[in-house]
Amino acid sequence: WEGNRIKDINEADFGRKEIEIAEVEMPGLMACREEFGPSQILKGARITGSLHMTIQTAVLIETLHKLGADLRWCSCNIFSTQDHAAAAIAKAGSAKVFAWKGENLQEYWELTFEALNFPNNQGPTILVDDGGDATMMILEGAKWEKIYEERKELPDPARYETEDEKNLYAVLKRTIPEDPTRWRRCIKDLAGVSEETTTGVHRLYQIAKKGELPFPAINVNDSVTKSKFDNVYGCRHSLPDGIFRATDVMIAGKKVVICGFGDVGKGCAEAMVGCGARVYVTEIDPICALQACMKGLQVVRLESVLKEADIFITTTGNKNIIMAEHMAQMKNNAIVGNIGHFDNEIDYHGLCNWPEIKKVEIKPQVERFQFPDGHGIIMLAQGRLLNLGCATGHPSFVMSNSFTNQTLAQIELWTNRNTGKYKNEVYKLPKELDEKVARLHLKSLGAELTVLSKEQADYIHVPVEGPYKNEDYKY
Ligand SMILES: NC(=O)c1ccc[n+]([C@@H]2O[C@H](COP(=O)([O-])OP(=O)(O)OC[C@H]3O[C@@H](n4cnc5c(N)ncnc54)[C@H](O)[C@@H]3O)[C@@H](O)[C@H]2O)c1
Numbered sequence: 001w002e003g004n005r006i007k008d009i010n011e012a013d014f015g016r017k018e019i020e021i022a023e024v025e026m027p028g029l030m031a032c033r034e035e036f037g038p039s040q041i042l043k044g045a046r047i048t049g050s051l052h053m054t055i056q057t058a059v060l061i062e063t064l065h066k067l068g069a070d071l072r073w074c075s076c077n078i079f080s081t082q083d084h085a086a087a088a089i090a091k092a093g094s095a096k097v098f099a100w101k102g103e104n105l106q107e108y109w110e111l112t113f114e115a116l117n118f119p120n121n122q123g124p125t126i127l128v129d130d131g132g133d134a135t136m137m138i139l140e141g142a143k144w145e146k147i148y149e150e151r152k153e154l155p156d157p158a159r160y161e162t163e164d165e166k167n168l169y170a171v172l173k174r175t176i177p178e179d180p181t182r183w184r185r186c187i188k189d190l191a192g193v194s195e196e197t198t199t200g201v202h203r204l205y206q207i208a209k210k211g212e213l214p215f216p217a218i219n220v221n222d223s224v225t226k227s228k229f230d231n232v233y234g235c236r237h238s239l240p241d242g243i244f245r246a247t248d249v250m251i252a253g254k255k256v257v258i259c260g261f262g263d264v265g266k267g268c269a270e271a272m273v274g275c276g277a278r279v280y281v282t283e284i285d286p287i288c289a290l291q292a293c294m295k296g297l298q299v300v301r302l303e304s305v306l307k308e309a310d311i312f313i314t315t316t317g318n319k320n321i322i323m324a325e326h327m328a329q330m331k332n333n334a335i336v337g338n339i340g341h342f343d344n345e346i347d348y349h350g351l352c353n354w355p356e357i358k359k360v361e362i363k364p365q366v367e368r369f370q371f372p373d374g375h376g377i378i379m380l381a382q383g384r385l386l387n388l389g390c391a392t393g394h395p396s397f398v399m400s401n402s403f404t405n406q407t408l409a410q411i412e413l414w415t416n417r418n419t420g421k422y423k424n425e426v427y428k429l430p431k432e433l434d435e436k437v438a439r440l441h442l443k444s445l446g447a448e449l450t451v452l453s454k455e456q457a458d459y460i461h462v463p464v465e466g467p468y469k470n471e472d473y474k475y
C-alpha cells in the first residue's frame with residue numbers, strides 16, 4: 001500500500017472492526033478527540049511513533065491524527081505488531097505505518113528510519129517513544145554526522161557488539177552520506193519526546209544527566225494513571241487471562257506463589273485470590289512483605305513451597321528468580337510463568353539444558369518439560385511475559401489511561417514548542433494532567449465525583465479544582 005510497509009492490507013477490515021470495539025473501551029482518548037479535535041491543536045505537527053503497533057495503539061494514532069497531526073509509525077518490538085491493526089491504519093490513511101509481526105533486526109531499524117523520514121527528508125517535530133529506540137537513532141545519527149563531517153567516512157558497524165547495534169549503525173552508515181545533516185536538522189525541529197516505559201525513561205535521565213539531551217522529554221511512564229494502570233490493574237487483568245488461555249487450569253483451591261509484591265505482584269496476587277487460590281508471596285523487601293501479610297497472604301521463601309505449590313509466577317523485575325534446580329523439585333505439572341522483566345526472571349535456558357530433559361510443545365507458548373524421573377512442569381511463553389505471549393497484553397481500558405497521558409504530553413510539547421516552558425530536561429506531566437486523565441475515565445464507569453466546598457478545600461490546603469495530593473503522595 002502506497003507509502004506504507006505492512007504485512008497484508010487485506011487484514012484491514014478485521015482491524016477496523018477491532019478498532020471500533022476498542023474505541024468504546026478507550027474513553028480518555030475519545031474525550032481528547034472531542035475536546036481538542038475542533039481546534040486541530042496538533043495541526044502542523046509531524047509525529048513519529050515508535051510504540052507497539054497494536055489495536056489500542058491504532059486508537060492513539062487516530063486520536064493524534066484527528067487532532068491535526070501528520071503521523072508515521074513503527075513498532076518498538078519486532079514481535080508486537082498486530083498486523084490487522086497496522087493494515088487498518090494504513091488503509092484509512094491515519095498514518096504511514098512501517099511495521100509487521102516478526103521483523104528481523106535489519107528490518108526493524110530500517111522501519112524505524114522510515115518512520116523518522118518524512119517527505120522532503122524532514123524529521124518529526126514531536127516523538128512518541130517506547131523504550132527509546134527512535135530517540136537513540138536520532139542522537140546516534142547526529143553523533144555520526146559529526147564524525148562523517150570530520151573524516152568523510154564512518155566506522156564499520158561490525159565493530160559493534162550486539163546485532164541490534166550492528167543493524168542500527170548499518171542504517172546510519174547507508175543514510176548519512178545521502179544527507180549528512182538530516183539528524184541535526186531533526187534535533188533542531190523536534191519539540192520533544194514523550195516516553196512510555198521505565199526502560200526508555202531511565203535512558204533519558206541518563207542522557208540528560210550527561211547534559212546530552214538536545215530536546216525536552218516528558219516521562220509518561222511515571223504518571224500515576226499510567227504506571228498504576230499498567231502495573232497493578234493491567235497485570236491483575238492479564239495474568240489470569242494468560243493462564244486461562246494457556247492451560248484452562250482451575251485456579252480455585254490451588255496454591256499459587258507470586259514472586260515479588262510490588263505493583264505488579266500486588267495486582268497478580270489480588271487476581272489469584274479472586275480466582276479462589278491460596279496465595280503465597282516471596283519478597284526481599286520487608287515493607288512489601290508486611291503489606292502481603294496485611295492482605296492475609298503467606299510470605300514464604302520459594303524453596304519452602306517448591307514441592308507443594310501448583311502455580312509459580314515471577315513479577316520482580318529482577319533476574320534468576322526461578323532456576324532449573326527449583327523446577328526439578330516442583331510437583332508434577334506445576335505451572336511456571338513470568339509477567340515481570342522480559343526474559344531473565346526464569347532460568348529457561350538452564351531448563352532446556354537440564355540433563356535428559358524432554359521438551360514437548362503442547363501448543364504455541366505452552367511447553368511441558370519432563371525430567372528424567374518422569375515428572376514435568378508446564379512453562380508459559382518460554383519464561384517471557386506470559387500476558388503478551390499467552391494473551392493480548394493489557395485490555396483497551398488500561399491502555400486508554402496510558403495513551404491519554406501520551407496525547408496530553410504530545411499537546412504539551414507541541415503547544416509549548418516556542419514558549420520556553422520546557423528546557424532540554426526530563427519532565428513528568430503536572431499532577432493536574434494526571435488527575436485530568438483520571439477524570440476522563442470516570443464518566444464511562446458511572447462514577448460521580450464529589451466537589452469540595454471552598455471551606456473544605458482551604459481546610460485541607462488544596463485548590464477546589466485540584467491537584468489534591470502533593471508530589472510524593474503514594475497512591
Ligand atoms: N507484563 C506486563 O505487562 C508488565 C506491566 C508492568 C510492569 N511489568 C514489569 O514487571 C516488573 C515489576 O514491576 P513493578 O512495577 O511491580 O516493580 P516493583 O519494583 O514495584 O516490584 C518488584 C518487587 O519485586 C521485589 N523483588 C526484587 N527482587 C526480588 C527477589 N529476588 N525475590 C523476591 N522479590 C523480589 C522487589 O522488592 C519489589 O517489591 C518490572 O520489570 C516491570 O517492567 C510488566
Ligand SMILES: O=C(Nc1ccc2nc(N3CCOCC3)sc2c1)c1ccc(CN2C(=O)C=NC2=O)cc1
Pocket residue numbers: 052054055056057077079080384388389392393394395399
Ligand atoms: O511486547 C509486547 N508484545 C509482544 C507480543 C508478542 C511477542 N512475542 C514474542 N516472542 C519472543 C520470541 O519468541 C517468539 C515470541 S516477544 C512479544 C512481545 C507488547 C508490550 C506492551 C504492549 C502495550 N499494549 C498492550 O498491552 C495492549 N495494547 C498495547 O499497546 C503491547 C505489546
